[in-house]
Amino acid sequence: MCNLTIFPTIENTAGIISLAGALLVYMVVIFLLITASKEEDKTSAKHKVYKVRSRYFWGLTIFLIIILFVSLQFLPYPHTGPKVDQVITVVGSQWVWKLAPGVSHENPKNFTGGNELSLPVNKNIEFIVTSSDVNHGFGIYNSQGVLLTQTQAMPGYENDLQYEFKEKGDYKILCMEYCGAAHAFMEATIHIY
Ligand SMILES: [Cu+2]
Numbered sequence: 555m556c557n558l559t560i561f562p563t564i565e566n567t568a569g570i571i572s573l574a575g576a577l578l579v580y581m582v583v584i585f586l587l588i589t590a591s592k593e594e595d596k597t598s599a600k601h602k603v604y605k606v607r608s609r610y611f612w613g614l615t616i617f618l619i620i621i622l623f624v625s626l627q628f629l630p631y632p633h634t635g636p637k638v639d640q641v642i643t644v645v646g647s648q649w650v651w652k653l654a655p656g657v658s659h660e661n662p663k664n665f666t667g668g669n670e671l672s673l674p675v676n677k678n679i680e681f682i683v684t685s686s687d688v689n690h691g692f693g694i695y696n697s698q699g700v701l702l703t704q705t706q707a708m709p710g711y712e713n714d715l716q717y718e719f720k721e722k723g724d725y726k727i728l729c730m731e732y733c734g735a736a737h738a739f740m741e742a743t744i745h746i747y
Contacts, residue, residue, distance in 0.1 A: 639677035
């Protein structure tokens with residue numbers, strides 16, 4: 555699951571900007587500490603730091619407000635990232651998982667799908683996950699019982715989860731959110747070929 559490739563997503567860009575900002579503050583503090591003369595008392599050094607910090611705070615606030623207004627016009631943000639090879643609709647219900655290939659326009663309550671599915675190895679699979687009743691947790695486990703990926707199955711919402719199975723074999727889907735009496739028996743199987 556460890557993927558070091560950096561995609562230019564909004565999250566990554568925001569992360570890089572925050573990191574750069576934090577480094578900038580750090581550098582300013584180091585600079586002030588180095589340039590402060592020895593005679594200068596601690597209070598005046600502290601004042602200098604506070605001044606820089608408050609300027610930085612207001613600068614950052616204005617910058618973020620501008621970015622907010624500039625970026626809002628691009629909503630809804632287009633889907634970025636690797637290409638999807640296959641789409642699977644998943645509906646969680648008390649107490650079964652139903653899976654079927656393709657995008658479903660059906661009301662989740664009428665959705666028909668099985669609790670077993672075969673999918674190809676090394677393909678980017680997109681799971682569109684929802685629920686027909688209460689919240690469920692859609693978790694995919696390998697044969698050793700290790701959780702590989704998960705998302706919530708919520709009534710009235712569709713959560714997208716993309717995952718590429720790297721090994722052939724059987725994977726289990728279990729419910730990760732307590733949803734009633736038979737919660738522990740809510741499972742499905744994905745065969746990767
Ligand atoms: Cu459950």
